[in-house]
Amino acid sequence: MPPGDGSRDPGITMWGATSTGKTTFLAALSIALMRQKAQWRVGGTDQASVDRLTELTTRLTADRLFPSATQGVEHYNWELIGTVRRAGQRRWRWLTPTYYDESVRIPLHLIDAPGEAADRSKARGNSVLWDGLLGNMVDSRGIVFFYDPVREFTNGDAFTHTVGVLNELSQRMRSAPGGRLPHYVSVCIAKFDEIKILETADKLGLLEYDLDPPGFPRVPDDEAREFFAQLCTRSDSGDAEMALTLLEQTFWPERIRFFVTSAIGFYVDPHLRMYDRDNYQNHLPPEDENEPEPRPARIRGPVYPINVVEPILWLGKSMAGESGE
Amino acid sequence: MSSGTVAVAVEWALWGKESHDTGYRLLESSDGPVSPQTFVEALTRYSPGTLESLPQVTVSWFRDASEHLYVALAIHETAPGRFDAGGRQIVFTRYFCVRYEELAAEAVCYRTMYEELGQIRLGGHGRAMIKAGFPLSAAEPGTGLPRAVAAAPASAAPASGLAIRAAALLLTGRPVCILGADRTTLDARLQFLDEVMSFLPYGMRSRLSASTRVSSTFQDHKLRLFFSSAPRQAEDHLVAWDRLDLSPIRHRYADDYLSWLVNGVRQPVPLLASVREPMGFSQPEILKVLERLHVSYGTPVSVVADVPPGPAPAPGSQRRAAARHKAAAEVAPPDPEREMSVPEVLISCGRRLEGGNPGFLISDLDRLEAYDPAAVTPEERAYYQGIIADGQLFRPNMRIKKQLQGRLYGLLLRIAFEDPLTYQGYCAIHVCAGYPYGTSLHRSLLLAINPAGQSELSVRLLGLHALGDKELRRVLHDKPLPPGALIGAAANRELQPVHARVLGDIVISDLFDRTGRLDRMGLRQALIRHGCLAPALEELYPDRPSEQVARLSSLLTITYGRTMEPLAVDEILANPMVPPTAALFAAVLGKVDPADAPRTERVFTRALISHEHFPGRMRDELLRLLPADSHLGTAADRGRKLHLPGRSAPPGSPGARRPSLLRQRSQEE
Numbered sequence: 005m006p007p008g009d010g011s012r013d014p015g016i017t018m019w020g021a022t023s024t025g026k027t028t029f030l031a032a033l034s035i036a037l038m039r040q041k042a043q044w045r046v047g048g049t050d051q052a053s054v055d056r057l058t059e060l061t062t063r064l065t066a067d068r069l070f071p072s073a074t075q076g077v078e079h080y081n082w083e084l085i086g087t088v089r090r091a092g093q094r095r096w097r098w099l100t101p102t103y104y105d106e107s108v109r110i111p112l113h114l115i116d117a118p119g120e121a122a123d124r125s126k127a128r129g130n131s132v133l134w135d136g137l138l139g140n141m142v143d144s145r146g147i148v149f150f151y152d153p154v155r156e157f158t159n160g161d162a163f164t165h166t167v168g169v170l171n172e173l174s175q176r177m178r179s180a181p182g183g184r185l186p187h188y189v190s191v192c193i194a195k196f197d198e199i200k201i202l203e204t205a206d207k208l209g210l211l212e213y214d215l216d217p218p219g220f221p222r223v224p225d226d227e228a229r230e231f232f233a234q235l236c237t238r239s240d241s242g243d244a245e246m247a248l249t250l251l252e253q254t255f256w257p258e259r260i261r262f263f264v265t266s267a268i269g270f271y272v273d274p275h276l277r278m279y280d281r282d283n284y285q286n287h288l289p290p291e292d293e294n295e296p297e298p299r300p301a302r303i304r305g306p307v308y309p310i311n312v313v314e315p316i317l318w319l320g321k322s323m324a325g326e327s328g329e
Numbered sequence: 330m331s332s333g334t335v336a337v338a339v340e341w342a343l344w345g346k347e348s349h350d351t352g353y354r355l356l357e358s359s360d361g362p363v364s365p366q367t368f369v370e371a372l373t374r375y376s377p378g379t380l381e382s383l384p385q386v387t388v389s390w391f392r393d394a395s396e397h398l399y400v401a402l403a404i405h406e407t408a409p410g411r412f413d414a415g416g417r418q419i420v421f422t423r424y425f426c427v428r429y430e431e432l433a434a435e436a437v438c439y440r441t442m443y444e445e446l447g448q449i450r451l452g453g454h455g456r457a458m459i460k461a462g463f464p465l466s467a468a469e470p471g472t473g474l475p476r477a478v479a480a481a482p483a484s485a486a487p488a489s490g491l492a493i494r495a496a497a498l499l500l501t502g503r504p505v506c507i508l509g510a511d512r513t514t515l516d517a518r519l520q521f522l523d524e525v526m527s528f529l530p531y532g533m534r535s536r537l538s539a540s541t542r543v544s545s546t547f548q549d550h551k552l553r554l555f556f557s558s559a560p561r562q563a564e565d566h567l568v569a570w571d572r573l574d575l576s577p578i579r580h581r582y583a584d585d586y587l588s589w590l591v592n593g594v595r596q597p598v599p600l601l602a603s604v605r606e607p608m609g610f611s612q613p614e615i616l617k618v619l620e621r622l623h624v625s626y627g628t629p630v631s632v633v634a635d636v637p638p639g640p641a642p643a644p645g646s647q648r649r650a651a652a653r654h655k656a657a658a659e660v661a662p663p664d665p666e667r668e669m670s671v672p673e674v675l676i677s678c679g680r681r682l683e684g685g686n687p688g689f690l691i692s693d694l695d696r697l698e699a700y701d702p703a704a705v706t707p708e709e710r711a712y713y714q715g716i717i718a719d720g721q722l723f724r725p726n727m728r729i730k731k732q733l734q735g736r737l738y739g740l741l742l743r744i745a746f747e748d749p750l751t752y753q754g755y756c757a758i759h760v761c762a763g764y765p766y767g768t769s770l771h772r773s774l775l776l777a778i779n780p781a782g783q784s785e786l787s788v789r790l791l792g793l794h795a796l797g798d799k800e801l802r803r804v805l806h807d808k809p810l811p812p813g814a815l816i817g818a819a820a821n822r823e824l825q826p827v828h829a830r831v832l833g834d835i836v837i838s839d840l841f842d843r844t845g846r847l848d849r850m851g852l853r854q855a856l857i858r859h860g861c862l863a864p865a866l867e868e869l870y871p872d873r874p875s876e877q878v879a880r881l882s883s884l885l886t887i888t889y890g891r892t893m894e895p896l897a898v899d900e901i902l903a904n905p906m907v908p909p910t911a912a913l914f915a916a917v918l919g920k921v922d923p924a925d926a927p928r929t930e931r932v933f934t935r936a937l938i939s940h941e942h943f944p945g946r947m948r949d950e951l952l953r954l955l956p957a958d959s960h961l962g963t964a965a966d967r968g969r970k971l972h973l974p975g976r977s978a979p980p981g982s983p984g985a986r987r988p989s990l991l992r993q994r995s996q997e998e
Contacts, residue, residue, distance in 0.1 A: 022352035023415035052545035052559035059381065073417050075353060076378030076547040081562070120352040132373040136549055155351070293348075293410035301416020 015079070015113030016319050017141050020150025021165045022119025025194045025267055027071040029150070029312060030080065030116060031060035032267040036309035044086035044317070049111070053081040064268070068303040074118040077136040084110040084320055110320035115140045122165050138169070142176050146319035147189045149251070153235045154198050160241030163250070170254045182256070188322045189260045190315030191251065193232050196223070196266040197286055197310075201235075205264070208234055218272045218279045220310060228262035259322070263315045269308030334462030335435040337427045340399075341459060342368040343451040345421035346413045353420075360456040363393050363426065371401060372424055377540045377555070378547030382511075383407055383420065386519055387540040387552070388439050390429070398535050398607055401426035402442045423451050425459075429535045433605040436531050437463050438523045440516075490573050490719050492521060496528035497587035498566040499554060500615050501580040506543075507556045510570035515541055518556050525554060528590060528597060530604035530618055553610065573718045575763055582615055582624075589624040591719070671700055671709070671744060672716055678737065679720025682727055690733065697740040705744060713745035714761050723762035725771040738777035749784045755791065756825060767827040769795035786810070786818045790835050791828055805839050812840060812848055816855035820865050830869050833862065837880055840887045852888050857900060860907025861885070867910045877912035878919070885920055893920040895928065902932045908940035909933055931955060 018026040034046045034057060048054030057080070063069050087105040121137035141147065156162050173185060180186055195201055202221065205211050210231050211221045223231050236244035251260060270279055271286040286305055291298040342358035342365075358368050375389035384406035391399055404423045411419045425446040432442075441463050449459060498505045505525075510518060518541040526534055539554035548561050560567055568574065578584050590597050604621070608614045669677065674696045681690050705713075717723060722741055727734050745761075746754045756766065758778070764770050770778075780792020781804055793801040819836040821829070840847065859865070861881060870876040889897045898917055902909045909917075914933045921929050938951045 023413070023417075050559070050562065052557075052561060055559055056546045070415070070417055072379055072381060072420065073353070073413065073415070074379050075420070076376045076544060077549055078379060078544060078546040079548040079562075080546055118352070120354070123352065131370070132376075290412040290416035293412070295410070298410040298412075300412050300418045 014145035014323065015115050015140065015143060016146035016148060016316070016323075017115040017137070017144040018117065018148050018150070019122060019137070019141065019169065020119060020148075020194075021122060021152065021155060021159075021161065022073070024119060024150035024152035024155060026119070026148075026150055027060070027074050027116055028064070028267040029148070029192065029194070029265065030114060031064045031071050032307060032309040032312045033082075033316060034061045035065060035307050036312040039308060040313060042086070042313065044084050044313070046082050046112070047085055049081045049083055053079075056080055057082060064303065064307050068305075070301055070303070074116055076118070077121065077133070077140060078116040080112070080114040080116065082112040082114060084112060084317065086110075110317075110324055112316065112320060115144065122169050138172055138176060141169070141173055141187075145187055145323050147187050148315055148319070149189055149191045150194050151191060151232065151235075151247075152194050153201050153204070153238075154195055156235070156239045156241075156244055157200065160239050160243065162236075162239070163241070163243035163247045166247045166250055170250055174254060184253075185255050187255055187259065188319050189251065189255050190319055191228075191232065191260060191262045192265045192311075192315055193223075193228060193235065193262065194265055194267070196264050197268060197270050197284070199285065202284075204235065204238070205231060213279075218270075218277055218308070220270055220279050220308065221281075222310065223264035225261070225263060225311075225314070228264045231264055232262050261315070261318055263311045265309075265311040265315065267307075267309055267312060268303050269310050271305045272308060274306065333465045335431075335437065335465060336460060336462050337431045337437075339446065339449075339459040339461045340426050341449075341451055342372065342424040343421065344368075344372050344424060345411075346419045348412060349414050351414045357452055357456065359458045361458045362395065362397070363399070367391065367393060368424065371426075372403065372422060374551055375401075375403070375538050375540075376547075376550065377405065377542060377552065378544030378550060380405055380420065380542055380544060382542060384515060385540065385542040386439075386443055386515065387538070388442075388522070389538040389552075390534075390536055391426070398429040399426040400429050400432055400442075400534060402439065402446055404443070404447055423447075423449070425449070427461075429607060433531060433535070433607075435463065435465070436602050436605065439526075440519055440523050443519055489524065490715055491568065491570070492524040493528050493590050494574065494578075494587065495525045495554065495568050497583045497590065498568070498578060499525070499529065499533075499610060500583045500586050501566065501578065502610055502612065502615075504552065504563070504565045505554050505568060506560055506565040507554075507568045507570055508558070508560065509572075510556050511558050513570070518542070522554060527601065529601060530608060530622075531602050532604055532606050532608040532618075533610065535607035536609040572760055573715070575718060575721055582619060585624055586619065589622070669696060671697070671705075671713060675713060675716040675722065675741075676720060679716075679722055682720075682722070682724075682729070690729065690737070694733075694736055694740055697744055700744055702743050702748065710745055710747070714757055717741055717745055718761040718763070721763070723758070723774055725773060731773065734773055735777055738774055742777060750778065750788050752785055752787045752824065755785075755788045756828075766825045772796070786814060787821060787824060787828070787832060790818065790832055794831060794835055801835065802842075809843060809846070810839075812852035813855040813858075815839065816852070816859055816862065820859035820862055822865060822868070826869055829865065833866065833869065833880065837883050837887075841883060847887070849888060853900070856884065856888060857904055858906065860904060860909070861901055861913055863910040863913040864907060867912065874912050874915070877910070878915045881913055881916035882919060885916055889920070891920070892922065893917060895921075895925060898925070898929050898932055902929070903936045903939075905939075909936050 018030065020026050037044050037046055046057065048057045056078070060071055063071055086108055088108050089103050090106050117137040117140065118133060121133035151162060170185075177185055193201075196205075202211075205221070205223050208231065210223045210227045212224055214220050214222060233245070233248055236248055239245075268286050270284040272279060273283070286303055286307075288302045288304050290301045338361070340359045340361040340363045343356045344353060345356050346353055347356070355365055355369050355372070358365050371389060371391040374391075375387055377385060377387055384404055387403040387405065389401045389403070391401065393399065402425050405420055406423070407418050407420055411421070413419050423446075425442070427442075445461055445463055449461070495505050495507070507518075507521070510521075522539045522541070526537065537554065538552045540552050541556055543550055543552055543555040543557045545557045545559040545561060548563065566578075578587065600622070604618070608618055674693050678690060678693045678697075681693065723738065727737075729737075742748075742750075742758075746757065755778075758770065758774070759766055762770055762774060769775070775792060775796050778792055780789050780796065781800075783789045783792060789804075790801070793804055815836045819829070819833045821832075824832065840852065856862070861884060863877070863881060866877045866880055885893065885901070893901075898921060901917055902914065914929075917933075918926060918929055935952060935955060938948060938955075941948070943951065
């Protein structure tokens with residue numbers, strides 16, 4: 005079943021440059037739902053997807069390691085399982101409606117492509133990955149777009165990545181009504197737990213703190229677009245602003261939502277269980293290769309994902325609503 | 330290079346990352362005719378996806394700009410301390426390719442390539458092509474074939490039948506996915522790929538893409554033959570590593586080819602290895618090769634040659650060595666001038682049953698009866714089991730008299746399985762008969778096994794259960810088994826999960842039925858010894874705690890009655906040999922007086938701490954942190970009599986017992 009032939013169920017494609025945290029984000033999804041004690045949980049619908057879900061979750065929690073870099077376009081057939089409250093039929097109009105809980109399953113056909121796939125210019129000859137990503141995006145109805153401000157500070161290549169993919173996608177979907185692509189897009193401003201990002205949000209006065217323990221800082225969803233725009237202006241390349249414009253020109257603006265996310269969250273002392281603004285870094289860099297048995301980048305403490313469920317749940321619900329489910 | 334090697338020119342590439350990279354790329358490549366762009370295309374086209382278990386090997390092919398065919402071998406591996414810009418472990422791929430005609434000249438196999446090329450380190454030594462030598466000593470004497478191509482040892486894969494089937498499946502044009510081999514070694518998997526290809530013309534290696542491991546969530550990979558931990562959503566043929574599928578492939582060419590391999594040719598491997606011109610897997614190419622091999626495609630799967638019945642010739646007329654004779658038996662009709670070996674008789678039985686000549690079966694059964702089962706080695710037994718499975722000799726409906734059918738089963742069990750039957754043997758019967766472990770063998774076969782006469786308890790109970798609950802109850806009622814033996818059988822962690830579940834329920838149900846005449850003391854001792862079966866139940870019902878609790882609750886009721894006294898709670902939860910599980914705690918909690926619930930909780934908590942591998946001092950401090958309880962103290966004393974660890978309560982009030990670790994922390998605050 006080749007990608008791009010429309011024969012697959014519409015899925016959600018994870019799209020972003022290399023090392024923007026796409027797989028870590030997926031690995032954190034199940035943990036995020038458990039941390040929220042939410043009515044929703046995530047499950048796999050086939051053995052391979054169940055195995056991968058378990059593997060990813062275990063790696064992040066028990067091993068406290070980040071997932072390996074993705075190679076090849078991976079498909080995860082997961083689903084969100086939960087309940088929604090629905091109003092029952094009234095026998096007489098003047099009676100108040102009765103409510104009942106209905107169990108709901110939102111299919112999540114997630115496509116995790118390596119970041120290299122989105123960079124045709126660098127990976128010369130790598131048409132397999134490029135076609136894999138684009139074919140799957142054509143088949144998808146949802147996209148999670150990852151913007152890594154840390155990468156943008158150092159590489160300044162967000163626009164280059166975005167424009168190539170969107171131009172190709174627009175060309176392949178020329179017949180889309182209204183001249184815009186029909187996808188729902190969750191724009192994730194990733195790695196909120198990184199010092200630079202948190203400090204920028206703080207300086208911009210966009211931070212709020214959760215009232216409930218551990219009292220994490222957050223950028224509210226209605227400020228997330230503004231935060232993205234402000235981060236783009238701080239890019240050395242000066243091109244990042246165009247990435248935002250390009251996204252909003254290519255997709256229907258009402259189908260784009262912005263989220264400030266962190267897959268691993270902030271470090272919380274397991275004894276104190278409170279956020280400490282002087283000691284919040286949860287990401288440990290790799291050990292020096294001269295060490296006897298150097299270890300890769302690790303996670304310092306328990307994982308507290310921030311805004312990981314919300315982008316996926318919004319996409320899942322939007323896509324389910326569109327298909328009349 | 331010595332004269333004992335085949336010299337080849339190797340082009341190479343190194344795929345991976347530098348420490349400042351975030352994405353994978355071509356790091357270096359040789360300066361031969363293959364361009365860097367071709368390397369990138371070939372490497373990414375035949376990528377096995379994201380691999381967590383390394384190293385792995387992928388074989389593939391490509392054509393260079395001059396249309397020369399290459400066979401490539403990629404080794405995916407990590408290097409200690411090599412991390413990318415994101416701090417992640419880098420997976421490097423060492424990629425080697427050799428012109429196909431150079432390999433074909435000596436029919437070099439994948440394992441030889443891996444053994445020789447795997448020793449070459451890449452990177453930082455310039456871009457020159459590598460001159461490598463594949464040792465000729467790796468060839469099978471007299472055949473010109475590498476050993477791995479000529480024959481693989483029986484232990485490398487469950488049976489060569491699996492490789493034969495996989496080879497035939499490849500002719501359908503659909504990929505073949507091998508499942509259930511996660512615990513095998515890279516070497517065994519690579520050898521299996523070689524074995525599969527040894528049952529196809531060598532020329533097909535010029536177009537094969539295969540891998541010892543593929544990510545099961547990588548849906549769009551281009552590999553034709555691969556190992557995976559789970560099937561993908563594609564129309565792959567699935568082959569189970571530990572089970573031979575005996576059903577027809579239902580593909581004209583594949584079924585005929587399978588029939589030809591099994592029945593129609595004397596020694597297919599050397600013949601196929603001699604067909605070395607490049608060929609692919611497209612339908613016209615397959616038709617061409619079938620014609621060349623004289624495979625009578627288009628005919629239904631049938632017996633190509635039958636063996637005339639008659640007395641066995643004198644033993645002295647054997648003309649071949651025993652080993653070669655045995656290997657040939659699977660693929661060639663037996664020579665009428667010599668005595669038939671056991672494999673030949675077994676194959677003959679299958680043909681007679683399949684070919685509608687059951688009348689001649691008696692002569693084969695007479696031959697089987699003449700063999701001494703005591704002289705059969707375990708390896709031979711495993712080999713015979715493979716033939717029984719291949720020939721479906723344990724199938725239920727044979728269109729022969731019941732008596733003859735029973736005799737056949739009995740003789741097969743006698744020659745191919747241990748006597749008395751072990752649990753492993755019982756499982757092997759399931760595999761041979763093509764019955765999944767969760768299903769009951771058919772009645773005729775079960776009667777031939779005679780479960781009531783078996784000495785191994787698990788075999789006896791599972792067999793009787795398969796015969797019907799009535800039979801099981803009758804035997805258990807006539808001669809009740811000691812509770813200790815029953816609990817011991819149910820606690821056996823080496824059983825297949827589905828068998829363990831059945832056995833557990835048989836045991837609980839039997840103990841429940843004979844409440845009045847039960848040796849309760851023996852049962853209590855057995856329960857303590859096996860942790861009330863709680864660890865086994867946790868393994869069997871990992872996501873179903875309520876099922877664990879229901880079974881544990883039944884066992885506790887049988888042993889202690891409807892309610893449990895504190896002494897019994899201590900006996901079960903504070904068991905020094907086996908830590909309690911959450912389900913066991915729940916079952917006990919449901920049986921204690923509500924007033925004893927807090928105490929029960931404390932016993933459970935203490936038991937957990939005692940069983941965790943905390944350093945001694947930390948464990949003592951944790952135990953001291955728990956609230957004091959005079960009743961518990963008494964129970965602890967009782968526990969000491971039962972040799973329970975870590976139960977001594979420290980003197981003084983709870984405040985005075987604050988551990989030094991926490992005191993230090995509060996001072997800092």
